[in-house]
Amino acid sequence: MLQNPFRCKTIIHLGFILIFVPAVLLAKDRLEKTDAPTVQTSEKGDWTGTDVSIVGKYATQYGHPPRAPYINTDRGDLLLFVFTAAGVIGGFIIGFNVRKIFYER
Amino acid sequence: MSRSVALFTGVFLLVFFAFGKAAYAMHITEGILPPRWVFTWFAVVIPFVGIGIYHVKRKKKAVPGYLPLVGMLGAAVFVFSCFPIPVISLNGMATSHPCGTGMSAVLLGPFVSVVVAAIALLIQALFLAHGGLTTLGGNIFSMGVLGSFSGYFAFKIAQRCKLSLFWCGFLAGTISDLFTYLGTSIELGLLVINKGGSFLKAVAEIFGMFMMTSQGVLCIVEGVIVGFILLFIYRRKPSILLDLGVIKDAAKPVQM
Numbered sequence: 001m002l003q004n005p006f007r008c009k010t011i012i013h014l015g016f017i018l019i020f021v022p023a024v025l026l027a028k029d030r031l032e033k034t035d036a037p038t039v040q041t042s043e044k045g046d047w048t049g050t051d052v053s054i055v056g057k058y059a060t061q062y063g064h065p066p067r068a069p070y071i072n073t074d075r076g077d078l079l080l081f082v083f084t085a086a087g088v089i090g091g092f093i094i095g096f097n098v099r100k101i102f103y104e105r
Numbered sequence: 106m107s108r109s110v111a112l113f114t115g116v117f118l119l120v121f122f123a124f125g126k127a128a129y130a131m132h133i134t135e136g137i138l139p140p141r142w143v144f145t146w147f148a149v150v151i152p153f154v155g156i157g158i159y160h161v162k163r164k165k166k167a168v169p170g171y172l173p174l175v176g177m178l179g180a181a182v183f184v185f186s187c188f189p190i191p192v193i194s195l196n197g198m199a200t201s202h203p204c205g206t207g208m209s210a211v212l213l214g215p216f217v218s219v220v221v222a223a224i225a226l227l228i229q230a231l232f233l234a235h236g237g238l239t240t241l242g243g244n245i246f247s248m249g250v251l252g253s254f255s256g257y258f259a260f261k262i263a264q265r266c267k268l269s270l271f272w273c274g275f276l277a278g279t280i281s282d283l284f285t286y287l288g289t290s291i292e293l294g295l296l297v298i299n300k301g302g303s304f305l306k307a308v309a310e311i312f313g314m315f316m317m318t319s320q321g322v323l324c325i326v327e328g329v330i331v332g333f334i335l336l337f338i339y340r341r342k343p344s345i346l347l348d349l350g351v352i353k354d355a356a357k358p359v360q361m
Contacts (some may be wrong), residue, residue, distance in 0.1 A: 059134075
């Protein structure tokens with residue numbers, strides 16, 4: 001039995017990494033590409049953001065086209081996940097503080 | 106514990122770095138600003154952020170409930186600035202996002218608002234593929250510095266003109282949004298200088314495009330939202346506005 005809680009947690013985290021990372025790496029080659037639309041902020045069309053249609057357009061025109069972000073979450077439903085998570089967390093913080101500031105005595 | 110968390114974070118970031126693909130997201134995206142302007146904008150905004158952090162430390166002792174208010178407005182600016190609102194505009198259907206820095210500048214002061222905007226933009230650049238790490242300085246300048254200071258001064262000027270609280274907030278929200286996009290236009294317009302183009306013409310063209318599309322409509326929407334938020338705070342707890350120095354006299358009638 002492991003008595004040291006630090007070692008236990010380290011092993012759990014390492015185990016998680018050993019399972020998670022190869023799964024992500026191998027899954028990349030096995031994913032079948034489909035033409036199904038995904039959540040892409042970079043696509044132009046109806047309801048395109050002005051930041052995309054204007055900033056991207058002029059930056060390209062001036063010889064400095066946008067490139068991929070260093071941490072790119074704009075992949076399939078991952079962006080939907082992070083936006084939903086951000087909205088939930090942001091909403092919770094706003095709601096909690098509104099209650100604390102305006103309604104609690 | 107901290108070592109394994111750091112290791113996990115490192116691997117997580119490595120996976121994202123390795124498998125990125127192009128995404129042209131909102132704000133000024135990664136790769137648009139050349140290194141010269143990347144360093145320039147960071148150098149410009151760092152003093153504002155430093156002074157803002159000092160103001161937070163000072164005010165949290167002087168104003169009761171200041172930190173929860175900073176937390177709430179920080180979250181609000183974060184949600185506002187990554188919240189694409191569909192608008193039917195001159196060029197058809199488009200989406201655009203408000204900034205929220207006008208509201209935070211009025212309530213927290215312009216320097217603290219810069220800090221709030223910087224944190225919101227950093228989180229968006231790290232996790233939401235919005236903006237970018239190299240363009241963070243530029244985005245903080247347009248949304249944080251220009252948005253906050255223009256909104257704050259618009260509010261103060263409107264108060265001097267004895268406008269009601271709603272209209273003061275309306276002007277703060279609208280002007281801050283206008284100046285944010287003017288800042289973005291200036292940053293993009295500076296790119297033409299080395300190419301022999303006209304800076305002023307480029308800025309006017311880009312800013313005109315922003316305003317003719319959904320952003321023009323959204324400036325007004327943001328102004329209305331800020332006006333109603335200030336009215337809500339005044340009616341619910343006017344002591345907050347008094348403590349923050351937004352209004353001088355709680356007994357003075359505030360009308361639409």
